[in-house]
Amino acid sequence: MLKHKPQIVEIIDKRQESVRVTTLYISVDNYPTVVPGQFVMVWAPEAEEIPLAVSEQRESVIAISIDRVGPTTEILCSKTVGEVVGLRGPYGRGFDLKSGSNYLLVGSGCGVSPLIFASSRLKESGKKVDMVIDARSKEELCFIDWAEKMGISTFISTHDGSMGFRGYGSELVKEIISGGYDFVLSCGPEPMMREVNKTCIKLKIMFQSSLERYMRCGFGLCGSCAIDPTGHLVCLDGPVFDGETLSKMSSIGNSKRLRNGAVKKI
Amino acid sequence: MEQSRRSDGASPQTAVQLCGIEFPNPFILASGVLGIAGSVIRRVADAGAGGAVTKTVSYEPREGYDNPVVVEVDGGFLNAVGIPNPGFRHFRDEIVTAKLGGIPVIASAMAKNPEEFAMVAAALEDYGANAIELNVSCPHVDRMGDQVGQDSSLLKDVVQAVTSKVGIPVWVKLTPNVSSIVEEGIVCEESGADALVAINTLKAMTIDVDTFKPILSNRFGGLSGPAIRTVAVRCVYELYENVSIPVIGVGGVTDWRAAVEFFLAGAQAVQVGTSIAYSGLDIFNDLNVGLQSFIRKKGFSSTSDIVGLAHKR
Numbered sequence: 001m002l003k004h005k006p007q008i009v010e011i012i013d014k015r016q017e018s019v020r021v022t023t024l025y026i027s028v029d030n031y032p033t034v035v036p037g038q039f040v041m042v043w044a045p046e047a048e049e050i051p052l053a054v055s056e057q058r059e060s061v062i063a064i065s066i067d068r069v070g071p072t073t074e075i076l077c078s079k080t081v082g083e084v085v086g087l088r089g090p091y092g093r094g095f096d097l098k099s100g101s102n103y104l105l106v107g108s109g110c111g112v113s114p115l116i117f118a119s120s121r122l123k124e125s126g127k128k129v130d131m132v133i134d135a136r137s138k139e140e141l142c143f144i145d146w147a148e149k150m151g152i153s154t155f156i157s158t159h160d161g162s163m164g165f166r167g168y169g170s171e172l173v174k175e176i177i178s179g180g181y182d183f184v185l186s187c188g189p190e191p192m193m194r195e196v197n198k199t200c201i202k203l204k205i206m207f208q209s210s211l212e213r214y215m216r217c218g219f220g221l222c223g224s225c226a227i228d229p230t231g232h233l234v235c236l237d238g239p240v241f242d243g244e245t246l247s248k249m250s251s252i253g254n255s256k257r258l259r260n261g262a263v264k265k266i
Numbered sequence: 267m268e269q270s271r272r273s274d275g276a277s278p279q280t281a282v283q284l285c286g287i288e289f290p291n292p293f294i295l296a297s298g299v300l301g302i303a304g305s306v307i308r309r310v311a312d313a314g315a316g317g318a319v320t321k322t323v324s325y326e327p328r329e330g331y332d333n334p335v336v337v338e339v340d341g342g343f344l345n346a347v348g349i350p351n352p353g354f355r356h357f358r359d360e361i362v363t364a365k366l367g368g369i370p371v372i373a374s375a376m377a378k379n380p381e382e383f384a385m386v387a388a389a390l391e392d393y394g395a396n397a398i399e400l401n402v403s404c405p406h407v408d409r410m411g412d413q414v415g416q417d418s419s420l421l422k423d424v425v426q427a428v429t430s431k432v433g434i435p436v437w438v439k440l441t442p443n444v445s446s447i448v449e450e451g452i453v454c455e456e457s458g459a460d461a462l463v464a465i466n467t468l469k470a471m472t473i474d475v476d477t478f479k480p481i482l483s484n485r486f487g488g489l490s491g492p493a494i495r496t497v498a499v500r501c502v503y504e505l506y507e508n509v510s511i512p513v514i515g516v517g518g519v520t521d522w523r524a525a526v527e528f529f530l531a532g533a534q535a536v537q538v539g540t541s542i543a544y545s546g547l548d549i550f551n552d553l554n555v556g557l558q559s560f561i562r563k564k565g566f567s568s569t570s571d572i573v574g575l576a577h578k579r
Contacts, residue, residue: 004338004543008476041333045477049333084476086334216347217336221543223300223321224350229363231305260327261302262352263359 004219006043006086011079012061017142018135021110022077023055023065026087031062035094036118037185037210037240040064041218043086044079047072051215051235053187054090055113056120065142067110091218092239095208097122100183104176106196108134108169108188112143114210115187123150130155130179134169134188138162170195181205190253190266197243207243211252214259227251228263280557280569282316282535284512285435285460287370287396289535291316292569293525293553296516296539297374297399297439298322298347304363311367314550318364319537320357322374322401323390324410325382327353332483339472342491342518343540346406346484349376354386361393372437376401378410380420380427387428387436397434400424400459403441403466405488412441412466418453425457435460437514440505442497443469451505451513461512463537464501468494491540492518499531506532506574520544522556529569530576 001007013025034054042064043049050072056063068077079085095118103122105115112133122129129150134157135141141163147154156164157172165172170192173184177199183206186193193209200207213225213234220236228251232238246252255265280291295318300306302321310318330350337344351357354375364371373395377383387398402421404411414420421438429436438454440447442465451462467488474481498517505513515528516537528536541549557569566572 002338002340004336004343006334006337006474006481008474043334043481045474045479047332048483086474086477086481216330216333217543219543220546221299221343221540222336222347223302223306226300226303226306228303228305231303231307231309233306257303258352260329260350260352261321261360262327262356 004088004217006041006049006088008084009087011081011083011085014081017065019139020068021065021142022068023063024076024079025061025063026085028060028062028087031060032090033057034062034090036097036121037094037114038090038092039239040087040089040091041215042076044072044075045086047075049086051212051218053114053210055117057117065110065113089218091235093237095185095240096183097125097127100127100206102128102181102183104130104132104173104179104181104184106132106134106169106173106184106186106188108192109136109140110142111188111210115185116143116146118185119147119152120150123152130181132157132169132172132176134158134172134192136160168192170199174199177203177205183207186210193246194253197246200243201247208240209243209246210239211241212239213257224261226257228255228257279561279567280554282569284514284534285397287435289316289370291554292535293550294372294514294535294537295319296537297401298345299539299542302351304360307364307371308367310547310550311369313547314554315369315538316535317370317372318367319372319374319399320360320364321351322349322376322404323351323354323357323386324349325354325377325386327351327356334481334483337472337481339489339493341493342489343543344470344472344482344487344489345467346482346487348484349404349407354389357390358393361390361395365394370396372397372399374399374401374439376404376407376410380423383424384427384431387432391432391434395434397437398428398432399437399439399463400428401439403439405441405443405467405469406484406486412443415441415450416444418449421450421453422457425454425459429458437461437463439463439466440501441466442501447501448504448508451509455509455511459511461514462505462509463514463516464505465494465498465517468497490517492520494518495524495527499527502528502533503531503576506577519553522553522560525553525557526560526572529572530574532574532577534570534573
């Protein structure tokens, strides 16, 4: 079997998480153990191939949660049970789920999806886990029910105040961070992760964030997902990066590399 | 032996001089691999590469093709990335950053006519490139790439226009998708090229048997990796016999033995691209260590001692 060739696999279940986010459950055979934070390259044969974080894995099923933001994600979100997609991976470096004992997971929108996967593995290994779930408004909150089912305390923030704390997830983090956490994992908009990292650095709490960039190969060959100025590749060195490394990536929250390689200020 | 493990990859034995440029070792990063960002080229330099060719830069910005653009096949990869790049006017910073890596940076250029080629090349020289590599050989771009390489008259005009415009060396990357790569090479030499790079990818495709669809969104792409090595070695061998300018080999350099095949065939240096997918950036250190061992074991004293030895009868 060729690692970097899409394998055609079947969708066996589907779930709507929010107005924008859909989870597809996919049947896989002899699949490697995915580390939460890793991603797969998903090919919708009628459209494109995009990177998506794995949000769950059990036996012969993996789940991917898709934020409907463009033509390919639209097509993926409207696929039905029985239809197929192409899959290759898993790729990248996942989260460190060993070094801490009291984890706070901070996610926004669909960024919560790899964190949900991380929290289920953390709970299985007996770690303490709390979660901040953030979104622009209550319609865009997702995975609260997954967290509750796992018995995880969740703190909600919405930017428009329609539910929970009114403000950004990074602000809510500042209010609760003195709750004894020793490791924070984060996934969401770059300014949020940058702020949460600053909070953790100040309090000497371990921190990891999951980044995303436009990707092509997904395995460290084309360079499309390079972060300036460090030259880290999101697909190979990441998508998970620790706080110290994130601090050196001055482009985070400031500029990004576009599809054609040009650097654009955000 | 300690000297060979230095991460800067410099070794008096394996250093080569090509077109007046000093390369600390003969292993150069190939175009299209990692070289879209200067910051990544610096990492490649730190990993021990002797030089680096940038991503191909074109006259106009290009978005590239939709994914899938890369797929693994038996013995290599197909790619039809589509030469995404910000256009030559927006590439200065990448070259300036890349040069901080301390190794020669060769800028790859592509355009559709001699005038545009000359403008792109002149700008890249201005940004600080040590040499220009003309992409007249990509098999999957419309009206450019190998459609230039396959047209002798256009190829001649392009090479002449560029060499008369820039002062730095001009290399031409040849396509194997022609009936005679030797003819292609001779045209380039006669038009003033300073070196030939052989080979670019082979035009190819792969079809998914479950969905009946070609996997690459562009349907056709270029085959690279070990699967093309014997074709590349043959091309280098033939070119070495027929031109007197240096030949640089590329195509499936996965380890030091593959590299030595190219040197014996007549290459003065080799480029490494696809093999990074198999071995990561550690490959440069492995290549350097392996070549040094080989040179020593065979009783030679430098890379240039073994160039072309396969031609001796």
